[in-house]
Amino acid sequence: xxxxxxxxxxxxxxxxxxxxxxxxxxxxxxxxxxxxxxxxxxxxxxxxxxxxxxxxxxxxxxxxxxxxxxxxxxxxxxxxxxxxxxxxxxxxxxxxxxxxxxxxxxxxxxxxxxxxxxxxxxxxxxxxxxxxxxxxxxxxxxxxxxxxxxxxxxxxxxxxxxxxxxxxxxxxxxxxxxxxxxxxxxxxxxxxxxxxxxxxxxxxxxxxxxxxxxxxxxxxxxxxxxxxxxxxxxxxxxxxxxxxxxxxxxxxxxxxxxxxxxxxxxxxxxxxxxxxxxxxxxxxxxxxxxxxxxxxxxxxxxxxxxxxxxxxxxxxxxxxxxxxxxxxxxxxxxxxxxxxxxxxxxxxxxxxxxxxxxxxxxxxxxxxxxxxxxxxxxxxxxxxxxxxxxxxxxxxxxxxxxxxxxx
Numbered sequence: 001x002x003x004x005x006x007x008x009x010x011x012x013x014x015x016x017x018x019x020x021x022x023x024x025x026x027x028x029x030x031x032x033x034x035x036x037x038x039x040x041x042x043x044x045x046x047x048x049x050x051x052x053x054x055x056x057x058x059x060x061x062x063x064x065x066x067x068x069x070x071x072x073x074x075x076x077x078x079x080x081x082x083x084x085x086x087x088x089x090x091x092x093x094x095x096x097x098x099x100x101x102x103x104x105x106x107x108x109x110x111x112x113x114x115x116x117x118x119x120x121x122x123x124x125x126x127x128x129x130x131x132x133x134x135x136x137x138x139x140x141x142x143x144x145x146x147x148x149x150x151x152x153x154x155x156x157x158x159x160x161x162x163x164x165x166x167x168x169x170x171x172x173x174x175x176x177x178x179x180x181x182x183x184x185x186x187x188x189x190x191x192x193x194x195x196x197x198x199x200x201x202x203x204x205x206x207x208x209x210x211x212x213x214x215x216x217x218x219x220x221x222x223x224x225x226x227x228x229x230x231x232x233x234x235x236x237x238x239x240x241x242x243x244x245x246x247x248x249x250x251x252x253x254x255x256x257x258x259x260x261x262x263x264x265x266x267x268x269x270x271x272x273x274x275x276x277x278x279x280x281x282x283x284x285x286x287x288x289x290x291x292x293x294x295x296x297x298x299x300x301x302x303x304x305x306x307x308x309x310x311x312x313x314x315x316x317x318x319x320x321x322x323x324x325x326x327x328x329x330x331x332x333x334x335x336x337x338x339x340x341x342x343x344x345x346x347x348x349x350x351x352x353x354x355x356x357x358x359x360x361x362x363x364x365x366x367x368x369x370x371x372x373x374x375x376x377x378x379x380x381x382x383x384x385x386x387x388x389x390x391x392x393x394x395x396x397x398x399x400x401x402x403x404x405x406x407x
């Protein structure tokens with residue numbers, strides 16, 4: 001059920017379950033865990049093995065290195081081309097983007113805009129419809145400008161058709177790319193198998209880039225495509241910004257598919273965004289139960305840097321199974337506005353915020369007095385809980401000691 005809910009192709013899911021069943025029956029159960037837990041462990045390990053036990057890097061040989069991106073219309077090829085160029089430019093490559101989508105209106109302009117944002121060369125012939133001629137021009141321009149990486153953004157279609165495939169085959173034969181990467185929407189669903197197998201059969205894919213993993217999709221398309229083509233998923237798009245392209249980690253995707261969250265990615269995101277010195281100060285204040293609204297505001301601002309709260313919660317184990325999970329970022333913004341409307345003294349001593357002050361804060365933040373009251377009540381409840389935590393820890397310690405003595 002977890003596989004089907006994650007949009008893994010039903011044939012792939014069925015074959016996988018049969019394979020796991022054969023390995024699980026007769027497997028010795030470890031003393032420390034239940035049979036059910038051991039089955040989940042077997043499934044997890046088998047899925048990781050199926051998706052590739054380790055990260056698969058990009059082939060950067062060749063002078064220049066040539067990447068050919070292909071995929072259906074709307075999968076995010078053009079944006080991915082920009083993200084990929086940015087990622088490899090940070091590794092010291094001098095990249096050139098090549099506009100070979102001659103059918104979609106504004107595709108060339110979009111690529112040129114991305115190139116301008118990134119400060120990278122873009123080769124385009126807006127009035128030319130022959131992609132082979134554009135490719136020849138791009139190769140010559142790359143040599144002239146000493147670019148050692150060419151990324152070809154090709155045309156997509158709403159569905160696979162032969163003219164598209166043949167155009168890509170001719171382009172592949174001319175530019176001889178080191179990487180032929182299928183860019184695929186992670187929400188493709190049951191069609192993922194047909195799309196991946198068709199492109200692989202025609203072009204001989206070297207890898208897959210999965211896009212739009214920042215949504216509520218569980219990424220089952222990754223498993224379907226990997227199983228059918230045997231080609232590795234090399235990168236994943238996790239947001240709309242140009243820096244939102246990451247290496248693919250099979251173990252993390254498996255946890256996501258099974259609804260176990262992705263705590264590792266959450267921790268990495270926190271490490272990038274969270275100020276360690278601030279975190280240590282907060283830890284000390286929590287220990288002494290001295291948290292005030294200024295600390296609360298700092299933490300909200302740190303969380304906002306990490307992205308939409310709904311996406312962060314989706315990385316936690318079990319959260320992705322909750323249907324209709326929706327966290328209003330507007331609520332965070334409203335709370336932030338209320339705290340910012342307070343004076344520094346009021347933030348440090350929320351207990352001094354009386355009725356008159358609450359009215360002033362509500363007017364200043366564009367909120368209601370009820371909103372201000374709600375925030376202060378929540379904060380007071382949280383402080384009360386923090387005061388009780390040391391006592392609860394001591395009680396639990398005493399209970400644990402009694403149990404040990406009883407044994």
